[in-house]
Amino acid sequence: MSGKHRKPSPLGIAVRTGGTLAVGAAVIGTAAATASASVPMPGKDAPRSGALAAIAAAKPAAQPVVKAAAAPPQQPQQRVQQPAQKPAQQAKPAQKPQQAKKRPTAADAIKIAESQVGIKENGAGETKFQDWYKKTERAKETVKRDGGSLDGYTDAQWCAMFVSWVGDQLGFTDQMGADAWTIAHANWFKDRDRWGTEAKPGAVVFFSWKGGKSINDIVHVGMVIKDNGDGTVKTVEGNTGNAVQIKTRNKSQIVGYGYPDYAK
Structure with missing residues (x-):
């Protein structure tokens, strides 16, 4: 001091x-x-x-009183308001990458078609295949092309609608085609260079009961299950005896085949 x-x-x-x-x-x-x-x-x-x-x-001399300098008034502490922190966002679960769409095989198509064997028309000549088709965008296009009305498909011949339904179930319409008229359906394959005379499993097969070999002679359509190797073909068809059935057809009644691009 x-x-x-x-x-x-x-x-x-x-x-x-x-x-x-x-x-x-x-x-x-x-x-x-x-x-x-x-x-x-x-x-x-x-x-x-x-x-x-x-x-x-002796009395001690009086000491001068030294006043301590007054402390400056303290400024009230200002509370610094911290910005409100946003609650931490929970990390979003990692999304699984979308897998590429699997291309079906011929066996996939045959399996779906065979699963419908036994389905029959009701008393009014109607099935779920006609009901499905008339509600599709494709039906609007074909009715505009062929005339009539969408309700006209309700009890129409449905063999081509059955094959079209199988393609839709596979998510394979771009390869199977979709139509209600067999001749137009056959031309769809021919226009895409997917037309031939070999009975391949899963091929869409077109018939002429009179044995004609022109596309304009076609009156019926189904799907090949296998070539029996004896001049006949095992098929699954809609609108055969008013139902979905498995049939054995002579190759002499076949006009040609449409080939969807199945996975190998």
């Missing part, structure tokens, strides 16, 4: 109140040199007489 703020020693007080340093030195002797360390401060235990009493009786 600096001298300004130190407490005065008892020796310094005696010099200021007794008048001279010599008087104090004669009485105290060499003890005066250490008076500041050994002389008790005034109080009930101080000596009542003698030089030390005189020293003890």
